Structures are given as structure tokens and as C-alpha cells.
Amino acid sequence: MPPLPACLDAPRAALRPALLGVALLNGAAGVVLVALAWCLADTLNALVFHDTGPTPLRLGTVAALLLARAALMAAAQGRAAALGFEAGRMVRRRLVEGLLARSTPVPPGSLALVGVEGIDAIEPFFARYLPATFHAVLLPVVVLVVVVPMDPLSALVLAGTAPLIPLFMLLIGHGTQTLNAAQWAEMTRASAYFLDVVRALPLVRAFAAVPAERQRLATAASAWCDGTVRVLRLAFLSALVLEFLATLGVALVAVFIGFRLLWGQIEFERGLFVLLLAPEFYLPLRSLGVHYHARLEAQAAAERLAALIEDENAPPSSAPESPTPESPASQAAPLRPEEPSAPRVEVAGVSFAYPGHAPVLEDCSFTLEPGTLTALVGASGAGKSTLLALLRGRLTPQAGTIRVDGVPPGAEAARPAWIPQEPHPFAGTLAEAVRLGAPDAPDEAVSRALDLAHATPFVAERPQGLDAPIGEGGAGLSGGELRRLALARAFLMDAPLVLLDEPSASLDHESETALIAALQGLRRGRTVLVAAHRLATIRAADRVLVLAGGRVAQEGLFETLRASDGPLRALLGAGAPLVGAALEETSR
């Protein structure tokens, strides 16, 4: 039997006195049971052979013993339930302490699973399994001590068959444990993935990936269902085996007693007494077998819990990013066999106000030329994100028109690829993260997209390559790697218009260089608009649009705009809205 994780040691030690209390109550109930069996055997013996019948004293004693046993059992069960509740409370507190002491964040999906289902699985271990272990030793010993002097042959049958039950329990439990561990792993994966999908619903919609994600969720759910059925099948099978062994033991005792009664080798009263005790002898062993599953469940849950508490689950640190020179592949043939013609985007007289608020955009007009990379610049709150949402068709202007090659932005033909500032990969594999907008893309296309996005080096570092797992919320990938994965998505998706919200925000210089090189590759056959906060991104653009006062206040080449006295210069001077801009300007 594998040892329990150390995180259960403290509650087990603290709750030992309470466990002993439950064991004593169960032991007392066992002694009452023996007395009850004797009284019943005596009463029946008197009724059948002595005509004395059930006297009020005998009936009163049986009733009193029945009541005493019921009261003791109820008290033991009540205390055991309280014990489970207390253990759950202690484990919950230990989890919170462990989480507060951790140096790395915990994936919320795993936390939700362990904090709720995991602790729910640990409570029955204390409330049912541990009391059952005491009971399974105490009651059979009490019964044997009484039966040995009464009927040694029956005692031999009981003692000979009893070990078979724990033996089979362990054999079956061994298989169940592997299944249980696999089931927990499946549940953790499925819940992490589900949480990621819920958090990234806007992204899923933007990439038209709803049917594909629905399919993946359905597959994850059915894998989990299949696993549950496998565990249940084994649990029912083990219950059947234990029932069979216990019934066989009782039947053997009954057969031996029956023949000896016939041959006059045992008195009726003694035989009946032993026969009444025989099922009770096996009962605690059977219930130990049933609750053994509670132990296996608790074992699997506690292992997950220990991983969260002990910081073992920290996402692997990503290798430092190295600048990726323009790789030959990124200059090779285009990703799509038929390069689509990049669209012209025309925004004419657009006004937009959030309900109950002052207008964000007023009579805003500009054109994005096909195949260009345009930087959208503006102070914080100028309306860059609002404009991107209008171009994605997520918001509708109150006045004016937006056309992508003549098509309104909500239409399927104009659906852009969108890369938010915090690209959100789902728990899964690298390939799955890239395939969000193109679920059927072959591996070669995924590799090419990663190459174009300058993501090949960090994929190659992982032994599983494209099948390398991504943890929940992108755990295991750095910010720069996540953004390059998001760019690879855009390369793979057949969207001729790409909208980005500052892709290089909070990246170090090397990651930024690699990302900008990838960004420039993106405009081939596409029109790209990037809401830019960093000077490096603005410099990489063909054209700059400066948003101020609800409209495009300035547009043109970066160097020209910077040289002229206008809003861009004011922004560069202010520094704050353009991260790093002021610093770079002053150092010149």
C-alpha cells in the first residue's frame, strides 16, 4: 500500500484521540452485538426446545441491547462525520498557508479542482476509511475471542477465510489506484482547459474557433466520463468479489454447523449463536473494502494537494530568449499557397460613444493601404482599443462607415486576426495553441507559421516539439514566447487583416527585437494595424496614425511626424503614454 502524502500526517496526528473515541464506540457496539447474539440464541433455544418462550426479561434484554447498539453506532457515525469535517477544515487551512507561502502562482484550474473536489475526497478518508480500519480489526477479534471456546471449528473457518478479503481488496485496489491517479490527471487537465476557454471566450470568437473549441471540450468531457466509468466498473467489481467471499465464509460456517447439528455434535443454542455472529464477523471487513476506495481517492487528491502546497508544480522556467535572426524559412515561400491580396481598410466619418459617456471618436477618417503595417498611436484613453474593437466588428459606430475591401467589419469575409496584449493560449499543446484559428492546418503549416513568427527556437528547445504541453494560462512560456505563439496563430489563420494591441509591451529588448522582426513579416499579403505604445514598434511601421481628440490628428512617416510640431511630438515629450519613448528621446 503506497504511503500517504505528508500533507495528511498533521491532521491524522491531531485527530488521533478523536479517532480512538470512534474506535471505542465501535468496540462497545461490537461487545453489545455479541451479547445480543447470545440473548437471541438463548431466547430462540428456550422457545423451540424448552417451551419457556420469550419471557418479558428476555424480550426486555434484547430490546435494551438493540437500543444500546443503535445508540452506540449512531454516536460513532456522528463522531466520524465530525472527524471528516474537521480534517477537511485542517487540510483547507494547510492549503491556504501553502498557497500564501508559494513563490510561484498556482494554476487556478488545478486550485479549483484540488480546493473543492480534492478536499471533498479527503474528508471520507477520515470519516469512513480510518474508522473502518479500526473496526475491521476490533470486531473480528472480539468475535473470534468469543467463538474460539464455543466452537473451534467455526473459529478456524472464520480465521481462515478472513484474510482473503483484505488480500483481494489490496489486489483490486492496486489497479484502482492507477486508474484513480489517471482520472485525477484527466480531471485537472479538463478543468484547466475549460477555465482557459472561458477566460478567452472573446479570443475564441475572434478566431471563429467556437465549433473547434466546442469539439475539444466535448472530447475532454467524454474522456473524463470514460475514465469515471472505468473506475466505477472496478469499484463495483471489487464490491462483488468482497460480497462473494463474505457470503462464502458464512455459508461454510452454516454448512459445518448444520451437519454437526444433524449428527448431534453441537447444541442448537451454541450453533445458532455462532451462526448469528458469522455475518457480523465479515461485515467490518467488507465495509473496509468498500471504503478502501475512499483511501485511494484521498491518496490521489492529497498528491495533487501536496504538489500545490509544496511548490512542486511551479511552471518550468523558460529559457532566456535569444534574438532570433531572420531565418531562411521566414524569407521562404509564403505560408498560404495562394497569397490573398491584402485588403484596403477605409474608415470614413466614424463617431462612437459608449452609452451614457462622452464620444470617444468623432468624425474619424483614415485609410489603411493594402500590405502596410500601420502604428496607431495616442495618449492613454484616446480610443485606440475602441477603434480596434470597431474594426473587429465587436462595436458598431453610431455614425460613419468602416469597410474592409468594401465589406463591413462584422462580415465573415472581413474577419480579422486579432492579437490582444495578453494572448491567451489554452492548456494543451503548442500546436493546438497555434491552430486556434485554423484547426485543420497540417503540422507543416503550423511549423512554418511558428518559423515566420520567430518561434521555432523555443519550440525546438522542447523535447516534444509541437506536442510540448502548455500549462494552464500559458504556464511554462515566457511573455515573449506567448506573443510569438499568438503571431504564429495570425500567420496560420487565413485572415488578410491583422489587428494587434501592443505586442511588445513589457518585453525585454531581445524579445522585442525578435517580435518586431516577426511583425514585419506579417504584412506580406496582409494589412496590419497595431495599437503601439513602444517606440520600437512605431519605428517598425510604414505609417503612423496619431489619434487625438476623437480623430486622426496626424498621419505619415514616423521621422517626418517627429520632426514636425504636432501631437506625436507632444506625446514623445510627455513620455508617459509611450512607454520608453521619453527615455529614448532624451538619450539621443
Ligand SMILES: Nc1ncnc2c1ncn2[C@@H]1O[C@H](COP(=O)(O)OP(=O)(O)OP(=O)(O)O)[C@@H](O)[C@H]1O
Ligand atoms: N466599456 C466602456 N464603457 C465606457 N467607457 C469606456 C469603455 N471602454 C473604454 N471606455 C472609455 O473610452 C475611452 C477610450 O478608451 P480606450 O480603451 O479605447 O483607449 P486607449 O487609447 O486604448 O487607452 P489605453 O492606451 O490606455 O489602452 C476612455 O476614456 C475609456 O475610459
